[in-house]
Amino acid sequence: MQKNICFILDHLGVGGVQEFILNYCKFVRGNSRVTVVSIFENDFYSERLRAAGAQVIFLTERPYSYAAVVDPRSFHAFYKFYRENSAYFDVVNLKLFAAFAYSSIMMLWRSPKISAGLDCNRCQLPFPIQALFWAFARHYQRFYLNALLWGDYAAFGLSPSRLRNQIYPVTRRESDTPKLYPKRFSFLSVGRGIPQKGHADALALFQLTKTLLDGDACLTIIGEGPAIDALRSAHPEGDLGNIAFAGSVDNYDDWLIGASGVIRMAVGEDTNSVIREAVLAGKLVATSLEGPGCRDLAERGLVVAIDRNDLPGSAARLATAVRGMNPEKSAELRLAAEALWPGEEAYRVYD
Incomplete structure (x- = not known):
């Protein structure tokens, strides 16, 4: 039976998270229906995601920035989409901090279909974002974090029963037109x-x-x-x-x-x-x-x-x-x- 899986992330600009989602869509194509929701308009991936079988939805026409994240209109777009569409999805995974912040404001951790996670060491996060995850990450029923980083986030109070190991796949890079550089x-x-x-x-x-x-x-x-x-x-x-x-x-x-x-x-x-x-x-x-x-x-x-x-x-x-x-x-x-x-x-x- 096909599952309806939704990834909600801050933007589709260049990044490892976006590459992961693209590879995920290629892997599950035909076995699951995937919807990728980008809160902001930055876009390097929508064409390739659609080619991989995903539905791609942009919630706002604003570029990603801290100012855009705290704009109430951005939160309202997230709120409206989730209220109108959440019943359709079997699994909703949140990627990056704006999606996590909006979900936490709505207390979506209460839903068993919602999961979140982090994809970096703690020192990579600015202090306000660390504080956000410290306050709310422990409430989510499933929280994805590479097992090598569990100790790094020990102070966040994450329950072992709720932690899931985030295994990182590798994008296989290939090219028929490799770049020619001016030096050896x-x-x-x-x-x-x-x-x-x-x-x-x-x-x-x-x-x-x-x-x-x-x-x-x-x-x-x-x-x-x-x-x-x-x-x-x-x-x-x-x-x-x-x-x-x-x-x-x-x-x-x-x-x-x-x-x-x-x-x-x-x-x-x-x-x-x-x-x-x-x-x-x-x-x-x-x-x-x-x-x-x-x-x-x-x-x-x-x-x-x-x-x-x-x-x-x-x-x-x-x-x-x-x-x-x-x-x-x-x-x-x-x-x-x-x-x-x-x-x-x-x-x-x-x-």
Whole structure:
């Protein structure tokens, strides 16, 4: 029997949550009917979601921002949609903080069909959002959180009986038209333009690494936001073409498949989708070790460990590693990723 499953999230801008939902729709296509509700108008995914069989609904025509979140009209649009449509759905899962906040105001945790969750380490959340989840997360009958993070949220009072392990699947990135970079060694730094994503640290590491690679290296920063704008202002000439700012891209597969590797220096964020997708694509990943997942990957030899307190030493390791990449090493990374992150069980948790 088909189930009617609804995801309500803040927006359909670029992000790991949005990628997960797209992959989920592809996985359950034909077995469940999926509706994806975006509170705000930001949209990189609706076309692909509809192609994957989902119904996509936008509740407002306003772009996502904190001001839009606290606008009573946004809450009213959420309230109206839920009251008029909730009876149709067997499962409703809330993604990101605005959807969680509106649901909590309506005390929707009382419904057994409602579930919520978090997809990041606690330090990635601004304090007001931490306070929001601290106050209300414990009330939901099902709360999804990766088991590696349960200890990080111990102070939130989440009952073990209500916790569900959020297993992260990996998007398989493929491209027939990979990006052609201007240098032999090409690196990406990917994520929202906030300080916690570590783009400034990635750029500092890159500049040291570039020297060790005889200048034959380039860095592309993918994402948008004030922290990236500040870096762009500080490097208006792009370091003579070695640094590029791509903004948000809808063809990330081309950028990743064409690159030599990824530099990931997000603060306090354990293994994320950027790392998993790059390893599955057989790409070198240099990352700071922010949690047990990253440390495990480093011990397995699947990532290059970065020490924020020793960037010269880290740059030397990265330069040696990228020079040593070859098809055999890439194949080893792909096989290891397939064993570590099987997708099927990740998608079944909402059934």
